[in-house]
Amino acid sequence: MSSQKRGRTDGHLSKEQYNAGGGASSSQVQGFSFGGASGLSSAPVADQDTLTARKIVRVGTGRMRRLNKKFKDAVQQVLARDGDTDLTYMVADYLSYSARVHQTFFADHGQVHMCGNGDCGQLGFGTEEMRDMDVKVPRLLPGLSKHRVTAVTCGGIATAALTESGRVFTWGSSDDGGIGRLSGPDAPEQFPGEVKEGLEGATIIGLASGDCQTIALDLSGKVYGWGCFKDKEGKQWFQAPADKGSKACKGAAKRPIVISGLPPHVADIKCGNSFCLALTMAGEVLSWGIGEIGELGREVCSMKVPPVPGSDEEPPYDFDGIQRDHLTPAGMYRAAEDGGARMENVKAIGCGDFHSLLVTRADADVYACGLNSYGQLGLGDTDNRKRLALVRDLAALNTMAVAGGGMHSLVLTTEGLFSFGRKDSGQLGCTAAINKGDWGAFETSPMEVHLPSGAGSPRKVECGTNHCLVITDKHELYTWGYGEMGALGHGKDVDCNLPKKVDTAKRGITKVLDADGGGQHSAILGETADS
DSSP states (O other): OOOOOOOTTGGGOOHHHHHHOOOOOTTEETTEEOOSSSSSSSOOEEOHHHHHHHHHHHHHHHHHHHHHHHHHHHHHHHHHHOTTOOOHHHHHHHHHHHHHHHHHHSOOOBEEEEEEEOTTSTTSSOSSSGGGTEEEEEEEOGGGTTSOEEEEEEOSSEEEEEETTSOEEEEEOOTTSTTSSOOBTTBOTTSOEEOOTTOTTOOEEEEEEOSSEEEEEETTSOEEEEEOEEOTTOOEEOOOOGGGOGGGGBSOEEEEEEOTTOOSOEEEEEEOSSEEEEEETTSOEEEEEOOTTSTTSSOOOOSBOOOOTTOOSOOOBOHHHIIIIISSOEEOBBOGGGTOOBOOSEEEEEEOSSEEEEEESSSOOEEEEEOOTTSTTOSSSOOOEEEEEEOGGGTTSOEEEEEEOSSEEEEEETTEEEEEEEOTTSTTSOOSOOOGGGTTOEEEEEEEEOOOTTOOOEEEEEEOSSEEEEEETTSOEEEEEOOTTSTTOSSSSSOEEEEEEOOOGGGTEEEEEEEEEOSSEEEEEEEESOO
16 A cells, blocks of 8 residues: 555546536436437437436346245245244345345435545545545545445445446556556546446446455346455466466456356355355355455365475466366355255355355354454354354344454344454444453454444444444444544544444435445445435
8 A cells, every 4th residue: 555645636637627527418417318419309318327227127126026926925825834923034034135126226326425544545535635535524425426326335445336327436446456447547546437348238236345356246147357366475366268278367357357157147246355255046155266264165275286395496376276266156065064065045145354154045044164263253263164154153043134344244133233253443343342452352252232222223234344334224324343544434533342323414414325344444325415
């Protein structure tokens, strides 16, 4: 990271010029373009963005119709067997699924607000002045104010936003390909710019970001990706086309490419530090990336070939093995003590930096694998897991959603919020006071997290590297954890040990629609009077 002072005209475009641009012309009003030389002789015709948005809604309507029918049939079958059956969990599952469909296909649009540290441009305000790189409360991002944004995602030092019509905008560091586009005079990296090359003809409905990579889910179920995965030595890797040979997988993808090896109809995507997960509509989960610590949930080869006995030379990389075992999507497996079978019938997925979290459909159980140095798997110990192990302390709590940070995890159940892992900066949100001598403190088993009285019920959970974000049914945002970089949005550079409401109303936000946390920053999508 660089905090070097930059000139007023990074990329030949000043901050004032950039923020002033992007407005609709007088011939474009409320999603319609008026044809003809004068704009008076032709009837209004919907522009391409509006047509694409309608297409997304049509697909979502079909998806919702099928969900409603499945729910109706399931309820009838259960009540036919026993009319006194408690349907609470079934209804909760239905609401969870319908909320996901709504977020993907019918999401409300709002204005993007940023807070935290932006010395690599990840806040989108530029890097010319300190006030644009040190933002302690959510600030409106003017570079996207003319776009109907429906979702945001944060990476390590980059950020991405998705619009109602399936367009993707990114900003932040382009060093590892993480923004999927070149920084140029018309769209410097430290301001939002559209990712076009490589996404031609794609209609994106979902985004996820890791440390240096972003993946995008297309309306057809296809997945695109750009950036890179980094191994323990900091070397860059990404999937390479089969005709290029396995050595081509060393390096970064500066432009979006289609991720090969995934089945059709991917429904959800998530990213860890240097790996990704994809959940299909059938409930199958596939993982790919760099899986040196078990985060991929299966056995993989070492990054380098075995050393020659007696040789002092550094062993070469096993390019064929890396492409086959790490970078090609493949299934995840349960631990031997949990049956050892391939993981199927999954309803929700989540990633920490180096660990994976899965939730099953039938029993709503949580399974975890990967790095466990601070108990972030919730298994009651600190042993790493190469395969998915059942988190027994969460059994029977009907888990709805999971999220992971650097060394901690956050779980949403019908019984409440639970967290586990590292807590020395307040990441777990369950201890009022953290003593100075508690550096490195952690919890290996789930701890209950209580929102303040009157906060409402949690509906969406996300994690940054060392902080947590929760959106409630009142469309309010609560954050806690590491706060010295301002990522919590509370206005102070201090940690917060318990959930605290972000004063979004003071920023003109009437309803929080989405939020995500990155390495040292947060993005908040809010409905405002202008949106």
